[in-house]
Amino acid sequence: MAQTVDYYTNNPLIHRDRRLSRSSSEWVRSFSCEDLKPLIVCRGPIRKEAMDVYQEMGITHFGILLSEKDSIVYPNALAPELRMMPNPDHVHRVPDYTGATKEERVERIHQIIQIAKDNGYDSIFAGYGFMAEDEEFVGAIEKAGLKFIGPNARTQASAGKKDEAKRTALKVGVSVTPGIDNVTARTLVKKHPSRQALVALVDAEGLDCDPKVLKDESLSLEDLADHILMASYQKGIDLFSIEELSAQVQAEVTEMFKNYPRARVRLKAIGGGGGKGQRILGGSLLTIKEPTDEQIAKAAADAPGLVREVLNEVKANAVGDNKNVLIELNIEQTRHNEIQLLGNGEWCVSLGGRDCSLQMHEQKLLEISVTQEGLAAAIEKARSEGRDAEAKALETDLEVLKRMEEQSARFGQAVGLDSASTFECIVDRDRHYFMEVNTRIQVEHRVTELCYSLKFTNPDDENDYFIVESLVEAMALLARHKERLPKPERILRFNAGVEARLNATDASLSPHAGGMIRYWSKPIEGEIRDDQGICLVNPDTGMFMNYRVAGAYDSNIALLLTKGEDRLDSFLKLSEVLCRTTLRGTDLATNLEFHYGLVNWFIGQNVMAKPTTRFVVPYLTLVGTLKEEANKIDPVFAFLEMKKHYGRMMAECCADDPDALKTMSEVLDRKGTLLTRPIERLLDDPHLLSGWLSLNRKNHSIENGKVVWLRNPLVILEETYNYLNMNYREHEPAAEIIWDHDDALLKRALRFYAALREKFGLEKDNYFKLDEILKQDSAPQGFSEEEWQQVQASHFGFEAGNEILGILFLIAENTSFYDFRVEEDLEVTIPDYLTDPDLQARMKKVLAPPPATKDDEIVAMCGGMYYAQEAPGLPAFVSEGMHFEKGQPLYIIEVMKMFNTVRAQFSGTIDKILVEGGDGTIVKKGQPLFKVTPDEKFDEIDPKQIERERRTRTSEYLKGVL
Known part of the structure; x- marks a missing residue:
């Protein structure tokens, strides 16, 4: 070897x-x-x-x-x-x-x-x-x-080709998804509904078809139409329009909605792959037990536009292209x-x-x-x-x-x-x-x-x-x-x-x-x-x-x-x-x-879990709620308020000992950055917070609105620094790791507790037992009263302020974070509220706020290739002087092989189109695309008011940890 x-x-x-x-x-x-x-x-x-x-x-x-x-x-x-x-x-x-x-x-x-x-x-x-x-x-x-x-x-x-593969699978006894694999053949039969009409079409277009197939009376009209379509692809001509195909797809989708209530339908261009050329429709029917014909028709009305989108993505919209689209039942829990x-x-x-x-x-x-x-x-x-x-x-x-x-x-x-x-x-x-x-x-x-x-x-x-x-x-x-x-x-x-x-x-x-x-x-x-x-x-x-x-x-x-x-x-x-x-x-x-x-x-839950293809969007929505709530917290303010709390507590018990009050204040000051830096990092990035909360879900409990620690918070603090890759490393920039004096303090505290555990013969994670022993007024065997007072004072100093970490668990509690979980049978429970499209859209903006823009501008939501219309030859979505409504398509941006239709976030009027070069122009994120006049004026947000609200919310959180 x-x-x-x-x-x-x-x-x-x-x-x-x-x-x-x-x-x-x-x-x-x-x-x-x-x-x-x-x-x-x-x-x-x-x-x-x-x-x-x-x-x-x-x-x-x-x-x-x-x-x-x-x-x-x-x-x-x-x-x-x-x-x-x-x-x-x-x-x-x-x-x-x-x-x-x-x-x-x-x-x-x-x-x-x-x-x-x-x-x-x-x-x-x-x-x-x-x-x-x-x-x-x-x-x-x-x-x-x-x-x-x-x-x-x-x-x-x-x-x-997806249609041929599905037919082969059926022939050799492979289980397939319910659906239709020959909508182009059905479109052709709809237009030429008899064997004579189809044969006449072959003659009229001069198609090279097998005479035996044309004369085979046992062959279904759809199979005959398939054979004729193959000959048309070879010749490079179309036998029906995209409009006729789209109408047939719409009719088939309508029928599938009737046959499979509370289900969505997936359209797949046969030449797609890697996510290209696929769209799902019928989301509005998922929660309706018995949809009306009107509701079904409204859901199916999206089909023609989606047919154009999938054909555009796989570049199958030219004359003579095979435009077949699979229409399949979308298996929801898959x-x-x-x-x-x-x-x-x-x-x-x-x-x-x-x-x-x-x-x-x-x-x-x-x-x-x-x-x-x-x-x-x-x-x-x-x-x-x-x-x-x-x-x-x-x-x-x-x-x-x-x-x-x-x-x-x-x-x-x-x-x-x-x-x-x-x-x-x-x-x-x-x-x-x-x-x-x-x-x-x-x-x-x-x-x-x-x-x-x-x-x-x-x-x-x-x-x-x-x-x-x-x-x-x-x-x-x-x-x-x-x-x-x-x-x-x-x-x-x-x-x-x-x-x-x-x-x-x-x-x-x-x-x-x-x-x-x-x-x-x-x-x-x-x-x-x-x-x-x-x-x-x-x-x-x-x-x-x-x-x-x-x-x-x-x-x-x-x-x-x-x-x-x-x-x-x-x-x-x-x-x-x-x-x-x-x-x-x-x-x-x-x-x-x-x-x-x-x-x-997954490590914190169970790596053998069985997530479905519906997992990621609700998960992102959950992470968005973490970010929305984290934005309301000011960790530095929380630490300063906690210092005041300890100051009041010490003033009550040590009013005649100013040296003790001074010492406690100095101890807390030394712990300021040790505690707030990792918390700030977790609050700033909700993805990191999500993983951290999952890993620590068994390290705490919430009782009567208060955080109860099931492990020593200092040990969890050390693990948090490791989790954030902020553990001490020589010659690394100080901004990226724990500061040396914080590292020294944390290690000293951990050595202190390790020595006590060894002294009392306790296991590493037996925090409850150690905490109970340290609360004893009288010195246990092996300690003098003076030594025991010093031990308790050190314990008090090392533990003081660590409660602030509990704010992170309260964020999880207030966002129902742990309701999104893996069950004993490995199924993933996704709370219903996380599947709400409006919440998903709002949390997407929380995770990635749209680029800054002026009131009279609409800017590119991301970098990519700009298109003004749905497909070549169709009218532009908007024109100068045109009024647009909220939710109306404004443009398409192609980025990384996906076509994204961008819709208006508010209603207004297009004053000027700023994109030079038209379709295919490369634009950057935040680049102005349109000058507009909004129908309503946007109110500016007062930053001082935001700060006041953050401090109020932070004070509420502190009640759950102090």
């Missing part, structure tokens, strides 16, 4: 040597890929990963595609990928990866194929972006005589699970699952390994510890996982899968439904790699084998030696893996493009960081280079992974990674704090 360095980090991990040509086995050497010549046409972490893996495999002739619209751009610096390229002629530049229109996309496909041919490449790797699952792209590559490192065109056609598949066209193996339920806007945030071995171990542990409800819930998960793995492998064989793909399902308690297949490698593939490796064994000699631990390597092997590769055995590598997607988003998880990364701390031991090399310093100067988060394609900056003996171990390690990660820049916002709070929320 050879020791290599894991991608993007300085952490050595043990990997088997990827140079198969060095093996002593002739059979193993025959699978060498050193003669493979791939062109890497993807971007981001997967591009760097592919380059590293190919080099480790001994592949020397490879090139990369570089777009001027990359998600991460490098002003005045060489990208890490360019620094490691031995031959600059193997860097090929294109304007973008996909093209803005269908014509540009086709042009880019031919351009890439020509680049490959002109530069001696024999294969193309598209990673998990670009057109990695585009049947037309893959077909063109194969037609040109090149290899595609990924599933072939046949698989792309039968599995990559988890998003996926199975990693690998095949060679003859065999297909499943490599365990991943839980991707923690997502927002269809974008995954935290991805967790789910394996049969891991679940079996968790079941055994829960049983042994008496958690029977948890064990039963996990047994259900294990059975569902086994079914998903069996069905996924069967599906993979049915479509002739000959590379890596992902079988995606939604799970509703003990049932699962097939959702789609991603015919490409996934962003989260490393989660699977951490759990399983692949053992390829010589069929003639069981002792002759080689191990593959990288799916990128496996894909290259399949591209080069597809038919010869024997079916591998999966080998357990690590018991658990977890991945956090570090994205450029604000505290509400809205995209935040345009920021500059100026510093990134080095990876710590055990951290696996896929950041395409951003954190590496310039090898020539030793300086960190600046990188701009452009956001042209998506919001991802890096993937942070950890592994562990079980899920809790992997979560604890990820928590440490997130805690120790420092990322600084200009106008830079990331979801680092969100992930840290979320991971610790």
Whole structure:
């Protein structure tokens, strides 16, 4: 075994040597890929990963595609990928990866194929972006005589398109979501409602259809229409308008609302992926037991606009594009699970699952390994510890996982899968439904790699084998030696893996493009960081280079992974990674704090919990309520009021001892910054506060409105400094760590209590017993009366003022924070009020206040690409001189591959449109877009009044801790 360095980090991990040509086995050497010549046409972490893996495999002739619209751009610096390229002629530049229109996309496909041919490449790797699952792209590559490192065109056609995949799943007995997969065929039948009319259409348009199909009387009208539509795509013509399609979708949605009361419907463009091309409608019907026809019609009326949105997002709105849209029942209480598949066209193996339920806007945030071995171990542990409800819930998960793995492998064989793909399902308690297949490698593939490796064994000699631990390597092997590769055995590598997607988003998880990364701390031991090399310093100067988060394609900056003996171990390690990660820049916002709070929320509750895809928005809303309440607290004022309280108390008991009064005042003064600095940090960032409250939920109780400590608050204070990464470290800036005199005081106090516990033979966390002993008037055995008085005085001084930490628990109490919880059966209880759309919208603004604006301006809510109308050819949302109402669409902003319709927050009149350049113009967050005259004048807020209200509210909180 050879020791290599894991991608993007300085952490050595043990990997088997990827140079198969060095093996002593002739059979193993025959699978060498050193003669493979791939062109890497993807971007981001997967591009760097592919380059590293190919080099480790001994592949020397490879090139990369570089777009001027990359998600991460490098002003005045060489990208890490360019620094490691031995031959600059193997860097090929294109304007973008996909093209803005269908014509540009086709042009880019031919351009890439020509680049490959002109530069001696024999294969193309598209990673998990670009057109990695585009049947037309893959077909063109194969037609040109090149290899595609990924599933072939046949698989792309039968599995990559959502409608075809669903039909295949039905044929091979895979459980599917209720819905309609042929709305385009139904649209065509609606327009030409007989077999004769459809055949006449073929003749009129000169379509190349199979005569046998046209004459087959047993074929349904919809199946015949499907066949005709395929011929129309080949010819590049439309047989119906988008308006006719939208009307049919609206009718189908109306019928689904009637058949499935209190349910929403999901629209999915068949060419979408990664959250693109999907919308949900019918939210207004969720709480109505028996909706009227009028209410159903109103909900379904949103369908035409959403059809246009999903087709725009996947660029399927041009003439001749396949505009099919899946109409599916939205399973409300659902988890998003996926199975990693690998095949060679003859065999297909499943490599365990991943839980991707923690997502927002269809974008995954935290991805967790789910394996049969891991679940079996968790079941055994829960049983042994008496958690029977948890064990039963996990047994259900294990059975569902086994079914998903069996069905996924069967599906993979049915479509002739000959590379890596992902079988995606939604799970509703003990049932699962097939959702789609991603015919490409996934962003989260490393989660699977951490759990399983692949053992390829010589069929003639069981002792002759080689191990593959990288799916990128496996894909290259399949591209080069597809038919010869024997079916591998999966080998357990690590018991658990977890991945956090570090994205450029604000505290509400809205995209935040345009920021500059100026510093990134080095990876710590055990951290696996896929950041395409951003954190590496310039090898020539030793300086960190600046990188701009452009956001042209998506919001991802890096993937942070950890592994562990079980899920809790992997979560604890990820928590440490997130805690120790420092990322600084200009106008830079990331979801680092969100992930840290979320991971610790689960650690404090139960990491085996079963959150659904509905978890994140209510959770964010809850965090918003924490922030709203935290904004009402003034911790410095609270500390000063607490000093007055102790002063009055000491004055009553020590009126004749001015020295004692002075000493107590000095003691409290020395504790001022020790107590207020971490509290201020937690109040300032509600994501950090959420994680802290969850970790400490069992360390206190509330009795009659008062905080009761179940552990020594000084111990919790020390843990809080560690949690905030503010523990003392030499040569660190004082602003970022505990101050040295505070650190000395805290350590002295902790040594004091440790010595007492040892003296009395008490366990570390037996705070109650120690506190009871310290309250005794008479000295216990081993202490003189004078010594005991000194001990009690020291105890009083060390504990005085610590109550202020209890304010944080009262915030949790006043926001019902702990009502959002994991139950014994691992289900997550989400309080109903957190699902209220109005509250969610308001808390989003609390977490990420809109940019400052003047009364007569409307500014961009975030950076991105501005569009004045819903789709090309449609009228603009607003025009100069036009009056607009609150909630009316004003513009669309495309940021990080998502289209966001921005609606008016108040009513008024558009005086002037300030955007120059029209559609496609790049705007910055806070940039003025319109000059307006509001219908109502906004009242200015008096800052002094706000301060008075904060002090009043803080005084109320102090009653619960003093």
